[in-house]
Amino acid sequence: MASTLTQKDLDEILTFTIALARKAGELILEGSKAILASHDVSEKKNAVDLVTEYDVRVEELVRGEIEKAYPSFAFIGEESYAAGKRPELTDAPTFCVDPIDGTTNFVHGFPHACISLGLLYKREPTIGVVFNPFLNQLYSAMKGHGAYVNELTRLPANPPAPFPSLQTALIGMEWGSDRSASTMGKKTRTFTRIAGDPAHDIPEGKMAHGFRSLGSAALNYCAVAAGQLDMYWEIGCWPWDVAAGIVIAREAGGEVFGDKESSVQGKVFTDDMLWGRKYIVIRGVADSPQEKSSEAQKRIVKEFYSCVEEWEQS
Ligand code: IPD
Ligand code: CA
DSSP: OOSSOOHHHHHHHHHHHHHHHHHHHHHHHHHHHHHHHHOOOEESSSTTSEEOHHHHHHHHHHHHHHHHHOTTSEEEEHHHHHTTOOOOOOSSOEEEEEEEEOHHHHHHTOSOOEEEEEEEETTEEEEEEEEETTTTEEEEEETTSOEEETTTEEESSSOOOOOOOGGGOEEEOOOOSOOOHHHHHHHHHHHHHHHOOGGGTOTTOOOOSEEEOOSOHHHHHHHHHTTSSSEEEEESOOHHHHHHHHHHHHHTTOEEEOSHHHHHTTOBOOGGGTTSOEEEEEOOOOOOSSOOHHHHHHHHHHHHHTTOOOOOOO
């Protein structure tokens, strides 16, 4: 296939990617049984950054199938990146893959892990497929063609709600693998401002409805696309955690932003931010006579970032 893709090519690639996600899902389920029996888990950067042989095996399976079907496409995968295969991102069609997103859940038997398959085309997230085989939930999207769950239900399934302020928000956040005092301090102060009660000694507190820490960045994006979470913020994710989710969330009316500085200026995510490791995603908002969805998204992200102390992820 030429490296210039037609719409027909993209349609075929989406079909291929969905089938590949389901095939990978079978291996993830097999791996879950094996790992829960063997407890054979290794550490990467530290004791909370986990990997199993199945992370590697699923990536090998996926990489092999992509090489067979699309030999000219580039491939960036979490496990091969960790092993030193780090191709430079070019305009060529590039699969950006997390074989198991939510490895901590995977090793605990918490049924919230997935494969995340993103296709970057001309550096832009263009196709996204995220499959949780434990719950048989498959999210898919192509740029300009909508986002779906299980290929039938277009997202969001319900009309987007208004978003008056952060106070009404249910927010995805994660613990991450950097547990240093400096990062934990910034994180907990950030969370205190977002969740704290201004009437009870937290003057800057927004008293948001709550946080959810579900353990998979890709599935957090899908939850935002579905309107189950209002937003999700994390520092420290990698392109393979978000490439597919970005397409799914945007196609469901959501918007993605980067770091605090660019977001408070109202700048939405652009392709040069893919490796920025600071991402925030927000659901679509009902248009009102006073404010369009895109304006409401910027307003809420700005409010969110007024609570955030950022750090640099090593
Ligand atoms: C991680 C998960 C986790 C998020 C981390 C990711 P992994 O991916 O998505 O929820 O907090 O930033 O690295 O290690 O399970 O593939
Ligand atoms: Ca992973």
